[in-house]
Amino acid sequence: MSSRLTGVGVGPGDPELVTVKGVDALRAAEVVVVPVMDTGERGRAEATVLHYVPAEKVVRVVFALNERTDRKRREAAWDAAGERVARLLRERGSVAFATIGDPNVYSTFTYLAQTVGELVPGVVVETVPGITAMQDLAARSGAVLTEGTEPLTLVPVTAGSAVLKEALAGPGTVVAYKFGRRAAEVAEVLRETGRLDDAVWGSALGLPEESVRSAAEMDGTPLPYLSTLIAPPRRAGGRGGKL
Secondary structure, three states: OOOEEEEEEOEOOOHHHOOHHHHHHHHHOOEEEEEEOOOOOOOHHHHHHOOOOOHHHEEEEEOOOOOOOOHHHHHHHHHHHHHHHHHHHHHHOEEEEEEOEOOOOOOOHHHHHHHHHHHOOOOEEEEEOOOOHHHHHHHHHOOOOOOOOOOEEEEEHHHOHHHHHHHHOOOOEEEEEOOHHHHHHHHHHHHHOOOOOOOEEEEOOOOOOOEEEEHHHOOOOOOOOOOEEEEOOOOOOOOOOOO
């Protein structure tokens, strides 16, 4: 039988937002791997998974989750994680990897799957989609992501504020991920492009420390790294005006 690696999206943090298919995949796997930082604290994916599977089934694997400057350290962490998961696949046959959000949207699973595919010939790799932070934030804030023919642009602010500014200069809604540490820059770009008043940001969605606020309230203080921003376009013309 082929080994099977399944990337399971477990949503932004609220256990109630894990899909039925996601729960089934977590429970069906012999082992559920969760990514953790080398500091050892429990991550959001692990906390969510433990609502559905027993702790003895969960294996923590260290990733350099936020490492962008030290390429050697990042690559070494990916290699070590891939080797650990490859060993689990050979021993147990099926492994689910839990990732916050969706496994095909800025997920660590992408790099893991590439590494494991080279180490375990014939491994079957599949994914189970998850609710994304932008969907959850839209629901919690009342922000409408798209109407009619509007485009939707998703930008990781780790790519730089210039990328965000270019997106905001265009039509449609812009969603920014991972902007918390550059909140002051983001607020200034929103102001320059006339998008500040209608924008909303959120962090720790579905958790006790959840915060959902207007972007106009940002005062330059750094926010949690995984903060999400929604900047809708100005909409005019009444109902169906964007059709």
